[in-house]
Amino acid sequence: MKVIWGNEIVDRNKVTIDFEDRGYQFGDGVYEVISFYNRTYFCMEEHIDRFFSSAKKIEMRMPLSKSELKELITDLLNESEATDGYIYIQMTRGNASPRDHSYPSQDVVPLLTGSIAAAERDTDKLKKGIKTTLEEDIRWLRCDIKMISLLGNIMLKHEAHKKNADEAILHRGNIVTECSSSNVAMVKDGAIYTHPDGNLILPGITKIVWKACAEQLNIPVYERPFTTEELLEADEVFCSSTTKEVMPVNQIDDKVFELPESGSLIRLLQSCYEKKVVEQCGDLTN
Ligand SMILES: Cc1ncc(COP(=O)(O)O)c(C=O)c1O
Known part of the structure; x- marks a missing residue:
């Protein structure tokens, strides 16, 4: 298997990363997940822009340009045999010893890694929806940065998993924010x-796509905080992310939501989303 390691494509078993790397020591780094369909990346520009924007927010210099990164991830996809799936890329602030919380000098080179995973769309869940729980959002106050230190997110996802749910819908006080690994919206x-x-919240790329769909379909979108009470009274609820696409929620704790009907807003957004994938990447295989 080939992977990206420090701006090159190498065999997976060639990779060695020093334990003083700041990603390992501090979770000091940023990442992106980009899906591909038919061996073509979806929304690559938007993801690369957010990757660079996350790095800028933590004052981490990027050792390569956006176009060099695009070329590298395209080359890695060409090396892989996967038809549909994701690329995971991450950039840490690099190897700086001795261990010190302070940012190292600018000549420490940030470390890029990237790998491809084949994955089929979960069409069953896209049809039937997922079960969720409500959890207090215990994360820090810079959730706009797509950073590799995900302990808050994974603890919250684990709370949902302990209750046999797929995803945790998060709230600060009674205000709903997002999910442990996706954005959330209600109809x-x-x-x-x-x-x-x-x-x-993380400014989701999938949210950009479904908002464009809503505009095309003349569906009003209000980006304003709403409460857990409003959420539980909603007609429909969905999560969105690169891996979940537009994913119906069929349950929040004990509250069950009916399967969205064929003309429902969730179904309209899902089919518009698929059309946008087809426009960029060609026909879907499933
Ligand atoms: C916390 C969180 N919010 C939102 C999202 C959705 O982002 P995107 O649509 O860009 O995948 C993700 C995706 O991983 C996430 O982890």
């Missing part, structure tokens, strides 16, 4: 509500 009386971008 009420023909309009969509979702938390505004800012420091409390």
